[in-house]
Amino acid sequence: QKEVEQDPGPLSVPEGAIVSLNCTYSNSAxxxxxxxxxxxxxxxxxxxxxxxxxxxEDGRFTAQVDKSSKYISLFIRDSQxxxxxxxxxxxxxxxxxxxxxxxxxxxxxxTVNP
Amino acid sequence: DVKVTxxxxxxxxxxxxxxxxxxxxxxxxxxxxxxxxxxxxxxxxIYFSYDVKMKEKGDIPEGYSxxxxxxxxxxxxxxxxxxxxxxxxLCASSFVGTNEKLFFGSGTQLSVL
Numbered sequence: 001q002k003e004v005e006q007d008p009g010p011l012s013v014p015e016g017a018i019v020s021l022n023c024t025y026s027n028s029a030x031x032x033x034x035x036x037x038x039x040x041x042x043x044x045x046x047x048x049x050x051x052x053x054x055x056x057e058d059g060r061f062t063a064q065v066d067k068s069s070k071y072i073s074l075f076i077r078d079s080q081x082x083x084x085x086x087x088x089x090x091x092x093x094x095x096x097x098x099x100x101x102x103x104x105x106x107x108x109x110x111t112v113n114p
Numbered sequence: 115d116v117k118v119t120x121x122x123x124x125x126x127x128x129x130x131x132x133x134x135x136x137x138x139x140x141x142x143x144x145x146x147x148x149x150x151x152x153x154x155x156x157x158x159x160i161y162f163s164y165d166v167k168m169k170e171k172g173d174i175p176e177g178y179s180x181x182x183x184x185x186x187x188x189x190x191x192x193x194x195x196x197x198x199x200x201x202x203x204l205c206a207s208s209f210v211g212t213n214e215k216l217f218f219g220s221g222t223q224l225s226v227l
Binding site for chain 1: 155156
């Protein structure tokens with residue numbers, strides 16, 4: 001079993017839809033959970049960052065971590081065409097996880113249609 | 115804003131050529147990384163560096179080397195390019211201990227013919 005699993009999609013939704021992106025993981029030592037967004041022909045950029053379990057909200061974006069199920073989610077409300085991108089989950093351990101130990105999902109390509 | 119700049123957006127090279135990919139960051143980050151990104155395989159770490167003149171192998175270092183002579187600059191070297199090294203190459207940087215907010219460059223799409 002891979003450490004981090006992410007459905008690669010692609011996912012296509014109409015503008016205004018609620019989008020749910022998910023990752024599962026197997027390493028119970030993961031404590032830091034991130035979502036990166038990557039536009040076409042660009043590098044990934046950090047979108048959301050959470051530590052341990054719970055929810056974190058930033059505008060239309062909500063990151064959710066369920067450590068008991070080893071499952072993380074990113075919700076996008078009122079999705080816009082500008083949200084069309086590839087979304088990568090990433091996670092790391094505590095306390096000694098260096099950047100080189102960051103584990104990425106393969107990414108889910110999202111298209112929001114006007 | 116943090117800026118990570120990769121010298122080339124697109125590069126076409128011939129098999130057997132020596133290839134240099136350059137990366138510069140302007141935020142005084144200690145950590146620098148080279149990844150490659152391939153469809154269906156995701157991001158894979160090639161090499162990383164915690165400090166000047168220091169380097170560590172990542173998950174797929176074979177066929178690559180790196181150089182970090184200055185803190186802001188991290189170079190990836192393909193000693194003898196092969197067709198299976200055709201890929202998107204991404205440089206990233208971060209502070210030590212930020213666990214682990216990476217800042218990426220825009221990438222270099224390398225084609226080896």
